[in-house]
Amino acid sequence: MRKVAVIGAGMTKFRHRMLETGRELSFEASRAALDSARMDIKNVDSVVLGSAPDAFDGLHMKGEYLLDGAGGSGKPYTRVYVGGGTGVFIPAAAWWHVASGVSDVVLAVGEEKMSPLQPHPQYAFWSIFDQFLERPLGVTLLWIFSLEMRRYMSVYGIKEEDIALVAVKNKGNAMDHPSAQLPMRITVDDVMKSEPICTPVKRLDVSPTSDGAAALVLASEDVARKYTDDPVWITGVGWNVDTTFWTNRDLCYPEYVEKAAMMAYKMAGISNPRKEIDFAEVYDPFDYKELHHMEGLQLAKRGEAPKMTREGITQRDGDLPINPSGGLLGVGNPIAAAGVMKVAELFWQLRGEAGRRQVKKPVHRGLAQAWGDLMQVGTVVIMER
Amino acid sequence: MGRSHAGRNRGDYGEVMGMENPSEPQGTALTPDEWRGKEIFFRNFHTKFTYSWDTGVAIGHFLEALKAGKIVGRSCSGCNRVLVPPRMFCELCFRPTDDWIDVLDTGVVNTFSISYVNNDASRREQPLFVAVINIDGASPGMGFLHLLGEVDAEQIHVGMKVRAKWKPAHERTGAITDISYFKPSEEL
Amino acid sequence: MINKAGIEQYLYASFGPELKFGRWLIVSKAFTDKLVGDIGALLLDDQVAIVGIGYSGFSPATPSQSYKELIFDAASRAYAECSVNPRKDVGSFVCCEEDLWEGTSITDEYAPDQLGAAQRTLCTLSQDGLNGVATAYMHIKSGVASIAVVESHSKLSNVLSQSQVREFALEPYYERPILSDGIPVAAMQMRRFMHDYKVAEEDIAQVVSKNKKNGLFNQRSSYAADVSVEQAMRSPFVWNPLRRIQVAPPADGCVVAVLASAEKARSMTEQPVWIKGIGWNSASTSAESAVSSEALYAKEAAKMAYKIAGVDSPGSYFDFAEVDDTYAFKELQHAEALGIADMGVSKGNTQADAPVPINMSGGSLSLGDLVEAMGLVRLLEAVQRLRNAERKRSKGLKRALVQSWRGIPSSSGAVAVLGVE
Numbered sequence: 001m002r003k004v005a006v007i008g009a010g011m012t013k014f015r016h017r018m019l020e021t022g023r024e025l026s027f028e029a030s031r032a033a034l035d036s037a038r039m040d041i042k043n044v045d046s047v048v049l050g051s052a053p054d055a056f057d058g059l060h061m062k063g064e065y066l067l068d069g070a071g072g073s074g075k076p077y078t079r080v081y082v083g084g085g086t087g088v089f090i091p092a093a094a095w096w097h098v099a100s101g102v103s104d105v106v107l108a109v110g111e112e113k114m115s116p117l118q119p120h121p122q123y124a125f126w127s128i129f130d131q132f133l134e135r136p137l138g139v140t141l142l143w144i145f146s147l148e149m150r151r152y153m154s155v156y157g158i159k160e161e162d163i164a165l166v167a168v169k170n171k172g173n174a175m176d177h178p179s180a181q182l183p184m185r186i187t188v189d190d191v192m193k194s195e196p197i198c199t200p201v202k203r204l205d206v207s208p209t210s211d212g213a214a215a216l217v218l219a220s221e222d223v224a225r226k227y228t229d230d231p232v233w234i235t236g237v238g239w240n241v242d243t244t245f246w247t248n249r250d251l252c253y254p255e256y257v258e259k260a261a262m263m264a265y266k267m268a269g270i271s272n273p274r275k276e277i278d279f280a281e282v283y284d285p286f287d288y289k290e291l292h293h294m295e296g297l298q299l300a301k302r303g304e305a306p307k308m309t310r311e312g313i314t315q316r317d318g319d320l321p322i323n324p325s326g327g328l329l330g331v332g333n334p335i336a337a338a339g340v341m342k343v344a345e346l347f348w349q350l351r352g353e354a355g356r357r358q359v360k361k362p363v364h365r366g367l368a369q370a371w372g373d374l375m376q377v378g379t380v381v382i383m384e385r
Numbered sequence: 386m387g388r389s390h391a392g393r394n395r396g397d398y399g400e401v402m403g404m405e406n407p408s409e410p411q412g413t414a415l416t417p418d419e420w421r422g423k424e425i426f427f428r429n430f431h432t433k434f435t436y437s438w439d440t441g442v443a444i445g446h447f448l449e450a451l452k453a454g455k456i457v458g459r460s461c462s463g464c465n466r467v468l469v470p471p472r473m474f475c476e477l478c479f480r481p482t483d484d485w486i487d488v489l490d491t492g493v494v495n496t497f498s499i500s501y502v503n504n505d506a507s508r509r510e511q512p513l514f515v516a517v518i519n520i521d522g523a524s525p526g527m528g529f530l531h532l533l534g535e536v537d538a539e540q541i542h543v544g545m546k547v548r549a550k551w552k553p554a555h556e557r558t559g560a561i562t563d564i565s566y567f568k569p570s571e572e573l
Numbered sequence: 574m575i576n577k578a579g580i581e582q583y584l585y586a587s588f589g590p591e592l593k594f595g596r597w598l599i600v601s602k603a604f605t606d607k608l609v610g611d612i613g614a615l616l617l618d619d620q621v622a623i624v625g626i627g628y629s630g631f632s633p634a635t636p637s638q639s640y641k642e643l644i645f646d647a648a649s650r651a652y653a654e655c656s657v658n659p660r661k662d663v664g665s666f667v668c669c670e671e672d673l674w675e676g677t678s679i680t681d682e683y684a685p686d687q688l689g690a691a692q693r694t695l696c697t698l699s700q701d702g703l704n705g706v707a708t709a710y711m712h713i714k715s716g717v718a719s720i721a722v723v724e725s726h727s728k729l730s731n732v733l734s735q736s737q738v739r740e741f742a743l744e745p746y747y748e749r750p751i752l753s754d755g756i757p758v759a760a761m762q763m764r765r766f767m768h769d770y771k772v773a774e775e776d777i778a779q780v781v782s783k784n785k786k787n788g789l790f791n792q793r794s795s796y797a798a799d800v801s802v803e804q805a806m807r808s809p810f811v812w813n814p815l816r817r818i819q820v821a822p823p824a825d826g827c828v829v830a831v832l833a834s835a836e837k838a839r840s841m842t843e844q845p846v847w848i849k850g851i852g853w854n855s856a857s858t859s860a861e862s863a864v865s866s867e868a869l870y871a872k873e874a875a876k877m878a879y880k881i882a883g884v885d886s887p888g889s890y891f892d893f894a895e896v897d898d899t900y901a902f903k904e905l906q907h908a909e910a911l912g913i914a915d916m917g918v919s920k921g922n923t924q925a926d927a928p929v930p931i932n933m934s935g936g937s938l939s940l941g942d943l944v945e946a947m948g949l950v951r952l953l954e955a956v957q958r959l960r961n962a963e964r965k966r967s968k969g970l971k972r973a974l975v976q977s978w979r980g981i982p983s984s985s986g987a988v989a990v991l992g993v994e
Contacts, residue, residue: 122504132438439636
C-alpha cells in the first residue's frame with residue numbers, strides 16, 4: 001500500500017443552529033481545508049463525504065444533495081456511512097482511495113446539519129431502532145446511552161462524580177477552540193446538579209446537537225512532498241461493526257472498538273498503545289464514553305480510565321492528553337463533522353499548530369476514534385509526524 | 386490571540402508561532418430569537434412516510450407467540466445458544482438456526498434507566514423506567530429492551546428479578562407491547 | 574507491500590513520465606503507461622476478480638422473508654459458490670443502502686449479522702451497489718482485504734410511500750415547492766434528450782420491446798412480456814413524454830458478490846470474472862442540471878474505468894453490455910455516453926445482433942427497479958452470461974461492460990469493465 005499524508009484541514013464553527021445550508025457548510029469547510037493545503041479543487045482527484053441520518057437535513061439521498069458543496073461535482077464521489085462512527089471513518093475511506101493507487105489527492109468532508117428537524121433532532125433517533133421490537137416502546141437514543149452508562153458503572157463500580165470529571169475537562173479544553181459551541185468552566189458539582197435526562201445521564205453529561213462541517217485533504221507521498229515540507233502521515237486505519245442485537249451483548253466493554261483499534265495498531269506496527277500513543281481524540285458524545293472508549297482502545301485497563309482521569313493524566317499537560325480539542329462535549333457534535341474535527345485536531349497538534357490548545361508534551365503519534373450505531377461501530381485513525 | 390504553545394515540540398517552527406487552527410472558522414450562528422421570530426426565511430415541509438415491513442419468519446413467529454402469551458427463542462446447535470430475540474440464522478456461526486424454544490416470561494434486569502424525556506426530547510410528566518432484561522431460559526446475557534412497572538425508582542437495581550405483565554389476551558395484537566411491562570417477581 | 578502502484582511509482586521515479594532514448598527517440602507517456610502495465614503484470618498479478626455471486630428475491634414482493642432473511646439467503650449462495658467462510662476468510666464487507674428506502678435511520682446498524690459480519694470490518698455506502706464494488710476493489714488493492722464482500726438489496730414492496738421518498742430527495746427550497754416527485758425530472762430529461770439527439774418515440778419503444786422480450790429468457794425477470802413496438806407506443810403517459818411501460822417497476826431482491834485478489838481468486842473458483850477496470854463519477858445534482866441531454870456521470874465514470882482497463886475503442890472492445898434502463902430512454906442515453914452506440918443508429922445498436930448488444934438480460938424494464946441494488950443486478954447478469962458462455966465454450970462473450978445510475982435526482986453512476994481472460 002502507498003503512504004498517505006494529510007496536508008490540509010479546515011472546519012466551520014459548530015453551532016446549535018446556523019444560517020448556512022448543509023451545502024454551504026460543506027463548501028466553507030472544504031474551502032478552508034484546500035486553502036490550508038494551498039490547493040485548488042482542480043487538484044483533487046476524488047471526494048469522500050460523510051453525513052449521518054438523512055432525517056436530520058430532511059433529505060433523501062443527502063449525499064447527492066451535498067456533493068456540489070463538497071466539491072464533488074464532476075469527480076468520483078462517495079458518501080460513506082457508519083452512523084456516529086462516520087466522522088473518523090471519512091479519512092479512513094479517503095485513505096484507501098490513495099493507498100490503493102486509485103487517487104493521488106482526496107478531499108474528505110464531514111457535514112451535519114441537525115437543526116432542520118422539528119420539534120427536535122433527537123426525534124430522528126427514534127427511527128434508528130428495530131421497527132418490531134423497540135420502536136413501539138417509544139425508545140430514544142438517550143435510553144441506550146444511559147443503559148450503557150449504568151452497565152459500565154455497575155460492572156466496574158464507577159461513580160457518577162468520576163465520570164463528570166470528563167465533562168469538566170472537555171468543556172474547559174474547548175475554551176481554547178475557535179469553533180467551539182459549548183466552551184465552559186464548570187465543576188463536578190455543576191454536572192451532578194444538572195437536570196436529569198435519563199438517569200444516570202444528566203444535562204451536562206451530554207454533548208449538544210449541532211450544525212457544522214469539517215474537511216481534510218489527503219495526498220499520496222509524492223504529491224504531499226510537493227505541497228508541504230511537513231506532511232502528517234496516516235499510518236493506521238481500522239473499523240469494526242458488532243452484531244445488531246445490542247441487548248445480547250455486555251455493554252460494559254466495547255469489543256468492536258478494541259477490534260477496530262487492533263486493526264489500526266497492526267497496520268501502524270504498534271504493540272503497546274499506552275506507551276506508543278502520545279495523545280488521543282477519543283469519541284465523547286457523552287462523558288462516560290470517553291472512559292469506555294479509552295478502555296476499548298487499550299489506553300486504559302478495564303474500569304481504570306476514571307482513575308487516570310482523576311489523576312490528571314488525561315489533561316492537556318498530562319502524560320496521555322485525551323481530547324485536547326475539547327471534544328464533542330465542548331466543541332459540539334455535528335456528528336460526521338465532529339469526527340473529522342477530531343482528525344483535524346491530530347493534524348494541528350502533530351504540526352504544533354494548535355495554538356492555545358497545544359498539548360504540553362512533545363507529540364509524534366496521535367489517535368482519533370469514533371463510535372456509532374447501536375453501541376456497535378468502532379472507527380480508528382492513527383497519525384504520525 | 387492569547388499565549389501560544391505553537392512550535393513547542395519543534396524549535397524550527399518559528400513561522401507558525403502564534404498560529405492557531407482552525408483560524409477564523411466560518412459559519413453564522415442563529416440566535417433563538419432570529420429563528421423563532423422569523424427574522425430570517427424558512428421553508429417548512431411536512432411529510433409522512435408509510436412502510437409495511439415484512440416481519441419475516443423469525444420475528445413473525447416471535448410476535449405470534451407474544452400474542453399467545455409466550456416468549457420464544459431459536460436454538461443454534463453450532464454454538465449451543467438459545468437466541469432471544471429469535472433469528473433464522475446465527476450471526477456467530479453463520480448457519481441456519483435449528484429449533485424453536487419456549488423460554489420463560491421472567492428474567493433479570495441487566496441494566497436500567499429512568500427517562501425524563503420523550504423521544505422528541507420534550508419532558509415527561511411522569512418518568513419512564515426502561516431496562517434491558519435478560520430472559521430466563523435464553524443463553525446468558527440474551528434479552529431485549531422493555532419497560533418496568535409496579536416498582537419505585539429507588540427499588541430498581543441491576544440484577545433485579547422480574548416477570549412480564551401481559552396485556553389481557555383480547556387486547557394482544559402480536560406486538561412487543563403485548564407485554565405491558567416487566568414487574569418485580571420477588572418481594573423487594 | 575508490493576503492488577502495481579508501488580511498481581509504477583518506482584518506474585516513474587527511475588525514468589520519469591516520458592522515456593527518452595538518445596537524442597531522437599521520444600516515447601510518449603502512453604507508451605510508458607503500457608510498459609509500466611506490462612512490467613507490473615509480469616512482476617505481479619494484482620488484478621481483482623469476482624469469485625462468487627448470489628442472489629435472492631427478484632419478485633414484486635417477498636412477504637415470506639424479512640430483509641435480513643433475504644440477505645442471508647443471497648449471502649449463503651454467494652459464499653457457497655466460492656467456499657468462503659465469512660466469519661474467518663473475509664477481510665471487508667461493504668453494504669450499499671439508503672435510510673429512506675429501508676424506513677430506518679442509520680440503517681447500517683442492521684447490516685452485519687445476516688452477512689456473517691458481526692465484529693468484522695464492515696462499512697456502508699449511501700451509494701449504488703457498483704460503487705460498493707469499487708470500494709471493495711480499493712480495499713483489495715490497498716491491502717485491507719484479500720477477500721471482500723459487497724451487498725445491496727431492495728425491499729421496495731415494503732415502502733408504501735415511494736413517491737414521497739422520491740420527493741424527499743429533491744432540493745428543498747426551490748424544487749420541492751414545484752415538484753412533488755422525481756418522475757417529472759426524468760420526463761423533462763427525456764424530452765431534452767429526444768430533442769437534442771433527434772430520437773423518435775419509436776426508438777424508445779424499440780428499447781422497451783427488446784428488453785421486455787429479452788426478459789422472457791431470464792428466470793429472474795418479474796416484468797418480462799412479449800411487447801411489440803406498437804404496443805409499447807400505446808402505453809399511457811406517466812408524465813408526457815414518459816410512458817408507464819418505459820419505467821422500471823419496483824421489485825424486491827438482494828445480490829451479494831464476493832471479490833478476491835488474483836492470488837486468492839484462482840484457488841477459489843475455476844471461473845474468476847476479472848474486474849479489468851472500474852470508475853465512478855457524479856455530475857451536479859440539482860434537477861435543473863440533471864435536465865441535460867448527456868449522461869456526463871456515465872461518460873466520466875467510463876473514462877476512468879476504460880483508462881484502468883486500457884480500453885481504447887469501447888464499440889469494438891466489448892462483447893455485450895448491461896446498462897441502466899430505469900427509464901427506457903436512459904438505455905440510449907447511457908449507451909451514447911459509454912461510447913458503445915452511435916445515436917444515429919441507436920435502434921440497431923441495441924438489438925441482440927448489434928456489435929455490442931445491450932441488456933440481453935432484459936434490463937430493469939424486465940427485472941424491475943431494485944434501487945441501490947441495481948448496479949449489482951447488472952453485475953450479476955453480466956457475470957452469469959460470461960460464465961455460461963465459458964461453460965458452453967462458446968466464443969465471443971469474454972468482455973462485458975456494466976453500468977449503473979443512482980436514479981432521479983442524482984447524476985451519479987459507476988462503470989465496471991469485466992473480462993474472463
